[in-house]
Amino acid sequence: MGQKLWKCVRFPNKSVKVIKKQPIQLEVRAGSTIREKGGQVLQVETIHQNPEFNLKTIDYDVTILKLKSNLNFSENVKPIDLADANQVFENGKQAMIFGWGTKNYGSSKLPSELQSGVIQIVDRKICRKRYSKDQITDRMLCAGIEQGGIDACQGDSGGPLVIDNVLAGITSWGSACGKPHIPGVYSNVAGLRKYIDKFL
Template sequence: MVGNSLIIILLANTCAASFATPNIPLLDGKIVGGSNADILDYPYQVSVQEFYLHICGGSIISTKHIVTAAHCTYETIASYLNIRAGTAIRNSGGVTIDVSIIYQHPEFSNVTYDYDIAVLELVSDLTFSDTIIAISLPNENQQLIAGTESVVTGWGATEEDGIGSNQLLMVEVPLVSATDCQAAYAPNYVITERMLCAGFTEGGKDACEGDSGGPLAIDGLLIGVVSWGAGCARPDYPGVYANVPNLRSYIAEVSGV
């Protein structure tokens, strides 16, 4: 924090620069305070890549569709992108498939990061196996209870301003109520109904560069997509995720899932 202005970090590897306008979140997402993860335990996790290099995380929802963050696909085109699935190592192993179509939410704002969700359609089907499996999706507007433990996974850095991890990481964080999250980010940032929050008051564990677009899950159910936050794992500032239950209808509309 500099003076009275809050530095917000967005969670993608491709955008780490500061913005002059204080209400624009700054991108920087990574797993902090976590531990190594086995792809067998999180077989829905993929690396979203640009020219075969990791930029964001994503979640398999069908043999041909991946959910990620809209800020990961903003101002890019499908022919630049591919996904890597079936491996816990960021840029090797598993299988790679190119992206054919980007369904970026039409109401996504690159200023507020509202509606921060996109669906990628692949050029060919994934073959499901022990290391490649779709994650279940919640019901539309499914209620989420503050304090519920959730798990976030990704290849982001392990400390603020650090470098990305080559090994998939995971960390467990409790959900935070919308009221408490809004109080943390007031007055400069609005927590909308399309966002949900998770983290510890004392900080220390968080998704925060390279984790953007990755899954926040409860008991194998995709409930959030890594979006933005104030730095990484800072006390009093929970991580902010796209709220999958409240964006469920869009996913169904573009993917049929």
């Protein structure tokens, strides 16, 4: 008890933490592709939010949830390997994203079924030109498609970016959704392994 999950809120020139949830208020559903139906539902016991997380820059954006009980692995519930520390995924490498977020930026309508899309890794140097040099850190990974139209969106934060059956990224932030030439930004699992490994 006592741990809190903070909602990401940006304010100019200052960092503000807004209390979002405590462990008792959180559950994890596994093994279902239908919103709020089926699969296994487990209570969260502890929230471990990276103490280096910066609300202003969204750097070090990773949180570990410890469950009160173990998942039962099955055909629909399986573990995934994590990217190795400092592993680099080359520009253009195909990646898959998944999420329950909106299909269009600004929409409040959430899909009833899990959504997925295929995008490509965007080299960090290119990504820094699309945003700004200081916005994109080594703890971030960029991915999208040049023509736009496929992207993570509002409500997808925390979802996976998977490359060759490896968890390479975690949906974090971006500029709107699916804009041409503007990739989405993901937490870089390889760059955050030092923190993640504390809980393995």
